[in-house]
Amino acid sequence: MLARIIADYNEAVFDTDRERALQIVRDAERQGISPEDLVFKVVLPAMDAMVNALSDQFSVNLAQHFMTAQISDAVTAEMIPKFHQAPEVAGRVVIGTAYGDMHTLGKRMVIGCLRARMVEVTDLGVNVAAERFVEEALAHDARVIAISALMLHTATGELGCRKVRRLLHERGLEDRIKIMVGGAPFRFHDGLYRIVGADAWAPDAISAGKAMAELLQEVKK
Amino acid sequence: MITGMDRLTAAIRGEEADRIPIFCNLLDQGAAELGVSLQDYYARGESVAEGQLRMLRKYGHDNVWSLFYVGKEAELLGCQRILYSAEGPPNVEDFVIHSWDDIARLEVPADIPSHPAFTEVGKCLQILKNEVGGKNPICAYITSTMTLPALLMGMEKWMELLFAGPPGPCEELLRKCHEFFVKEVAAYRQGGADVLIYSNPFGSADTVPMKYFLQRSLPWIEKDIQAVGAGGMVYYCGMARLNSVLSAVIERTGIGACYLSPLDDLAVGKRLIGDRGLTCGVINDIQLISWTRQEIRQEVKRILDVGMPGGRFLFGTGVMPLMIPEASIRAMLEAAFEYGSQGGKGA
Numbered sequence A: 001m002l003a004r005i006i007a008d009y010n011e012a013v014f015d016t017d018r019e020r021a022l023q024i025v026r027d028a029e030r031q032g033i034s035p036e037d038l039v040f041k042v043v044l045p046a047m048d049a050m051v052n053a054l055s056d057q058f059s060v061n062l063a064q065h066f067m068t069a070q071i072s073d074a075v076t077a078e079m080i081p082k083f084h085q086a087p088e089v090a091g092r093v094v095i096g097t098a099y100g101d102m103h104t105l106g107k108r109m110v111i112g113c114l115r116a117r118m119v120e121v122t123d124l125g126v127n128v129a130a131e132r133f134v135e136e137a138l139a140h141d142a143r144v145i146a147i148s149a150l151m152l153h154t155a156t157g158e159l160g161c162r163k164v165r166r167l168l169h170e171r172g173l174e175d176r177i178k179i180m181v182g183g184a185p186f187r188f189h190d191g192l193y194r195i196v197g198a199d200a201w202a203p204d205a206i207s208a209g210k211a212m213a214e215l216l217q218e219v220k221k
Numbered sequence B: 001m002i003t004g005m006d007r008l009t010a011a012i013r014g015e016e017a018d019r020i021p022i023f024c025n026l027l028d029q030g031a032a033e034l035g036v037s038l039q040d041y042y043a044r045g046e047s048v049a050e051g052q053l054r055m056l057r058k059y060g061h062d063n064v065w066s067l068f069y070v071g072k073e074a075e076l077l078g079c080q081r082i083l084y085s086a087e088g089p090p091n092v093e094d095f096v097i098h099s100w101d102d103i104a105r106l107e108v109p110a111d112i113p114s115h116p117a118f119t120e121v122g123k124c125l126q127i128l129k130n131e132v133g134g135k136n137p138i139c140a141y142i143t144s145t146m147t148l149p150a151l152l153m154g155m156e157k158w159m160e161l162l163f164a165g166p167p168g169p170c171e172e173l174l175r176k177c178h179e180f181f182v183k184e185v186a187a188y189r190q191g192g193a194d195v196l197i198y199s200n201p202f203g204s205a206d207t208v209p210m211k212y213f214l215q216r217s218l219p220w221i222e223k224d225i226q227a228v229g230a231g232g233m234v235y236y237c238g239m240a241r242l243n244s245v246l247s248a249v250i251e252r253t254g255i256g257a258c259y260l261s262p263l264d265d266l267a268v269g270k271r272l273i274g275d276r277g278l279t280c281g282v283i284n285d286i287q288l289i290s291w292t293r294q295e296i297r298q299e300v301k302r303i304l305d306v307g308m309p310g311g312r313f314l315f316g317t318g319v320m321p322l323m324i325p326e327a328s329i330r331a332m333l334e335a336a337f338e339y340g341s342q343g344g345k346g347a
């Protein structure tokens, strides 16, 4: 039965049909599939399948990406309170768009994918100053500061990620807090994340979930 | 003397000039050239026109721009707040549409040329027309019906409305954006723009699934182009890829030029367009911030080697980021002039 559910769910996600995907999950729950299985055997593998499709150069478009992030987020939010045991949190993260940047779509998609992977995310909103990124990371005991930037000047500007790096360095926080970046400019320029002083990046929201899990593992050590 | 317009016309006809046409899209750079802030620069049509003319004299490429920044279109539709930066292009700070209810209240200006948000653009066009009209292609940037809502309500809300929202408000918004589109094209043409960049990221299969493109995007593209005519129109997806859609677009609209993404396979794009139109091969100008002179020359050569055989080819850039070093702009153009030279008259 699970195989059927997985197939139907994947199809709904690839068709960007949010309502149908949610319906499939709810029906499955009614048929006795546990909330844990729905998250770990249906939702997360569907995200992984998409990561694989991406790396195999299959064309996954923005709409599919957006819907996957939204659906995964919605399903996990609905299922987690029903878990028999609270799930283990994979780590804490703060996220915002870079200073001077008002573009929210990428951030929202990343948040959806992170939450589905049991990462606790605090959304700092748009146009976030470097000082605030660091203060909020400390206040929330976050291990990663995630910065989204849609334009080259907000990705590479002196007041964005570079400044967050400088602040972490000055305050001796570099071992405790890592920086992850993403957004259109990073997709157009190889190695740009290193130039701006980040520790990691991901080309899309679904891969961001995986990359974040790895980065969090690294800081835990 | 052979002009930029001669080169463009020759390329469109499949003939040779002294070299291929070269479009180098330098917008924010004009402010630095005039020694003023971006905010002061974009406040006056005279400055923008002067900036464009100086860019042309300085670098010797073929085109000038009447575009200030893309957010201008939102201002024409009621946006009151633009966020300026010293380091890059101005952005819409406050959306015109906050909730679906705002769609009913959205007003398309009755007359664009007399709209206060167009006054400075109009002045800029006038100067460009007087100074270089007919000699250098004057470009205008027009956002398509399908994409304009992203600028009015943000990508996030637009994706939501488009894919999961109620059809009523969605259709109403598209109808209004189409009405605006038609008026805007007329205003720019009347002002003297020759090349109209039809910007449509929502007409790329990077943004929407192919099935969706055929069902929803393509009919709107057809409607847009039918309403204004294909003359001077260039299909462009905001640097998203367009190889997979361009045949459909050419066949259904008669558009005569496609401005590819640097992420498209140029050889494939060129083959698909063939003799049906002008192929614009575009360099990844974000990499220009760190490529060496040698890397830049190599990349320009690669693009021209692929694009030039068979003619009907233009070399272009995206909207060049401000932080590209001047020397790199020169290196790119030098290479394009050199490798792009042809045997035609004026050589």
Ligand code: B12
Binding pocket: A062, A065, A103, A105, A106, A107, A109, A110, A146, A147, A148, A149, A150, A151, A152, A153, A180, A181, A182, A183, A184, A185, A187, A188, A201, A202, A203, A204, A205, A206, A208, B027, B068, B069, B070, B071, B088, B089, B090, B091, B092, B143, B147, B150, B151, B154, B155, B199, B201, B237, B238, B239, B240, B241, B286, B318, B319, B320, B321
């Ligand atoms: C659609 C689009 C537009 C639309 C809509 C813009 C809007 N309101 O959002 C329109 C046509 C209106 C437009 C206008 C402009 N645009 Co535009 N646009 C695009 C396009 C095609 C897609 C952008 C997009 O929204 N993608 C969808 C989002 C979700 O993708 P994303 O941000 O990359 O996020 C994904 C990943 O990067 C990642 N991610 C994002 N954040 C994070 C964070 C972390 C931590 C991680 C790990 C991952 C991650 O996950 C996300 C989901 O997979 C890109 C080119 C391209 N192919 O990317 C240009 C692009 C972003 N635009 C660009 C520019 C310059 C502009 C303008 C500033 C032009 C101008 N001079 O006015 C204006 C700004 C308008 C404004 N806001 O006022 C440039 C930016 C680079 C630069 N030169 O600075 C781009 C890259 C094009 C280019 N190559 O030149 N644009």
